[in-house]
Amino acid sequence: MTTPLLEVDDLHVSFHTAAGVVEAVRGVSFSLGRERLGIVGESGSGKTMTGRSVLRLIRPPGRITAKAMRFDGQDLLTLPERRMRALRGSRIAMVMQDPKYSLNPVMKVGEQLTEGLRRRERVSRAEAKRRALAALEAVQIRDPERVFHAYPHELSGGMGQRVMIAMMLIPDPALLIADEPTSALDVTVQAEVLRILDGLVRERGMGLIFISHDLRLVSRFCDRVLVMYRGRVVEELDATGLDAARHPYTRGLLNCLPRIGGDRGPLPTLQRDAAWAE
Amino acid sequence: MSFIEIDDLEVTFRAKGRLVHAVRGVSLSVERHESFGLVGESGSGKSTILRAICGMAPVTAGSIRIAGERVRHGRAFTRRVQMVFQDPFASLHPRHTIDRTLSEPLAIHGIGDRDAKVNQALEDVGLGRGFRFRFPHQLSGGQRQRVAIARALMLEPEILLLDEPTSALDASVQAEALNLLSRLREERGLTFLMVSHDLAVVDHMCDRLLVMKEGRAVEQLDRAALAGGTMQAEYTRELFAASADRLTG
Numbered sequence: 003m004t005t006p007l008l009e010v011d012d013l014h015v016s017f018h019t020a021a022g023v024v025e026a027v028r029g030v031s032f033s034l035g036r037e038r039l040g041i042v043g044e045s046g047s048g049k050t051m052t053g054r055s056v057l058r059l060i061r062p063p064g065r066i067t068a069k070a071m072r073f074d075g076q077d078l079l080t081l082p083e084r085r086m087r088a089l090r091g092s093r094i095a096m097v098m099q100d101p102k103y104s105l106n107p108v109m110k111v112g113e114q115l116t117e118g119l120r121r122r123e124r125v126s127r128a129e130a131k132r133r134a135l136a137a138l139e140a141v142q143i144r145d146p147e148r149v150f151h152a153y154p155h156e157l158s159g160g161m162g163q164r165v166m167i168a169m170m171l172i173p174d175p176a177l178l179i180a181d182e183p184t185s186a187l188d189v190t191v192q193a194e195v196l197r198i199l200d201g202l203v204r205e206r207g208m209g210l211i212f213i214s215h216d217l218r219l220v221s222r223f224c225d226r227v228l229v230m231y232r233g234r235v236v237e238e239l240d241a242t243g244l245d246a247a248r249h250p251y252t253r254g255l256l257n258c259l260p261r262i263g264g265d266r267g268p269l270p271t272l273q274r275d276a277a278w279a280e
Numbered sequence: 281m282s283f284i285e286i287d288d289l290e291v292t293f294r295a296k297g298r299l300v301h302a303v304r305g306v307s308l309s310v311e312r313h314e315s316f317g318l319v320g321e322s323g324s325g326k327s328t329i330l331r332a333i334c335g336m337a338p339v340t341a342g343s344i345r346i347a348g349e350r351v352r353h354g355r356a357f358t359r360r361v362q363m364v365f366q367d368p369f370a371s372l373h374p375r376h377t378i379d380r381t382l383s384e385p386l387a388i389h390g391i392g393d394r395d396a397k398v399n400q401a402l403e404d405v406g407l408g409r410g411f412r413f414r415f416p417h418q419l420s421g422g423q424r425q426r427v428a429i430a431r432a433l434m435l436e437p438e439i440l441l442l443d444e445p446t447s448a449l450d451a452s453v454q455a456e457a458l459n460l461l462s463r464l465r466e467e468r469g470l471t472f473l474m475v476s477h478d479l480a481v482v483d484h485m486c487d488r489l490l491v492m493k494e495g496r497a498v499e500q501l502d503r504a505a506l507a508g509g510t511m512q513a514e515y516t517r518e519l520f521a522a523s524a525d526r527l528t529g
């Protein structure tokens with residue numbers, strides 16, 4: 003077997019706050035090849051913190067510990083911050099859950115899209131713009147030229163999300179961590195964005211971590227799915243899908259979903275069991 | 281006369297000499313106690329319509345009436361109409377604790393019993409008391425969205441404008457939030473105008489819906505037409521087809 007692109011062994015993330023210690027991630031392990039790995043789970047279960055840990059983007063007082071965390075042969079736990087910075091946004095890219103908050107509010111979208119490209123690859127201004135417009139068009143932005151010159155607050159929620167995706171795709175990363183990348187998109191635009199991500203995995207051999215709360219979407223789209231609950235992975239599903247799910251949390255989730263044409267009584271909710279968090 | 285009446289609304293942003301026609305002549309009406317859905321393409325003007333109702337978008341033509349009167353945006357309006365924003369991070373003050381975010385509207389409107397009301401609101405959205413003195417950056421995305429829902433409910437408004445209120449929530453927390461909203465609508469006789477890209481959520485919550493694309497209304501449907509798949513417009517059919525995994529069975 004070839005070595006995986008990313009290996010995470012026994013990851014913990016904790017926050018020491020005045021009110022006590024919050025253990026956001028409690029012993030998560032997985033490895034990733036050139037494939038689509040989904041992470042689903044409850045709100046607050048530690049999905050975002052797991053993704054950010056790979057980039058060492060946990061703000062103090064948060065602390066990351068792990069037995070191992072390796073990307074393409076490099077030890078992410080000990081890599082000097084300078085080299086970590088060089089990895090971020092080039093070989094490893096992350097689409098943040100709060101796109102409008104993660105974009106620089108006082109910088110035009112176009113400058114943000116071309117900045118890294120011009121710095122890393124030293125391409126001309128015109129070439130950088132051409133590639134940025136092409137990326138915006140790929141994510142189904144209707145008026146790329148206008149959006150190129152717009153500020154983030156002038157974008158709709160889903161447009162901000164797509165700009166963020168475009169920005170992360172321009173450097174052609176080896177690993178993309180996408181945190182709820184399609185949660186603000188209508189279903190037809192969402193399908194197009196998924197098609198692009200899929201193409202990158204298949205054609206360029208990118209590794210993809212797809213974080214989402216949408217179990218149906220993730221199980222349809224990903225090769226494997228980790229289900230998180232209270233900071234732990236409670237179940238791993240392969241492509242055969244949701245019918246094979248065993249954990250009561252995973253199975254319970256499916257019952258909570260509203261359906262088109264369903265009756266409109268209260269939706270079933272989960273009776274959470276303290277034992278699930280063990 | 282309907283409770284909320286929007287007639288031929290146009291919203292045009294002016295950005296560095298460019299005009300952005302975000303809403304191009306949209307009309308809709310919502311009855312009292314009704315729940316009305318807005319769906320459509322990303323960037324089609326859904327959020328802009330909600331913001332226009334709140335006086336936060338440049339209306340260039342048309343009118344917005346509530347209970348027969350043109351809206352005026354003051355304290356009385358805030359008491360009556362509350363909005364849950366699509367982007368909960370941007371709408372929560374970064375340096376205010378959750379406690380302050382939830383109790384400030386009560387203080388401004390001179391409402392007492394704040395301590396109990398804040399605890400109740402947190403419980404209603406499934407956040408324990410442990411979250412009360414946290415800051416927004418100490419919460420996950422879905423936890424922030426729940427704070428935004430709790431805040432909108434603090435003043436017990438008559439009308440809730442909900443912009444993708446559950447799109448950051450997993451199925452279990454979404455079910456709890458939707459059940460809470462439905463229960464409050466029943467108990468307090470609320471009126472909802474709700475944006476969602478999840479047709480199953482819209483079907484569950486709304487009696488009627490308007491489909492939008494490129495600033496225009498494409499088609500208005502009632503629930504039976506949505507569930508039965510008997511829509512007229514090509515675009516609505518595409519949306520429906522792409523939502524096949526949201527159907528019953």
Ligand SMILES: Nc1ncnc2c1ncn2[C@@H]1O[C@H](COP(=O)(O)OP(=O)(O)OP(=O)(O)O)[C@@H](O)[C@H]1O
Nearest residue numbers: 017024026045046047048049050051418420421422
């Ligand atoms: N700075 C912090 N201080 C204390 N607790 C924190 C902090 N940041 C995050 N947390 C907690 O860590 C837990 C995991 O957060 P995370 O953002 O990873 O959740 P998530 O699975 O991405 O949820 P969502 O689907 O709602 O985005 C949450 O319960 C959150 O409240």
Ligand SMILES: Nc1ncnc2c1ncn2[C@@H]1O[C@H](COP(=O)(O)OP(=O)(O)OP(=O)(O)O)[C@@H](O)[C@H]1O
Nearest residue numbers: 156158159160161293302322323324325326327328
């Ligand atoms: N302040 C602004 N200045 C200029 N243009 C704006 C501004 N706010 C919104 N727009 C534009 O108005 C259009 C409609 O945006 P709106 O946020 O209403 O879309 P939406 O239907 O809510 O989309 P989404 O589903 O992606 O949230 C978009 O083209 C957007 O770029």
Ligand SMILES: [Mg+2]
Nearest residue numbers: 050099420421
């Ligand atoms: Mg998250």
Ligand SMILES: [Mg+2]
Nearest residue numbers: 158159327366
């Ligand atoms: Mg919107």
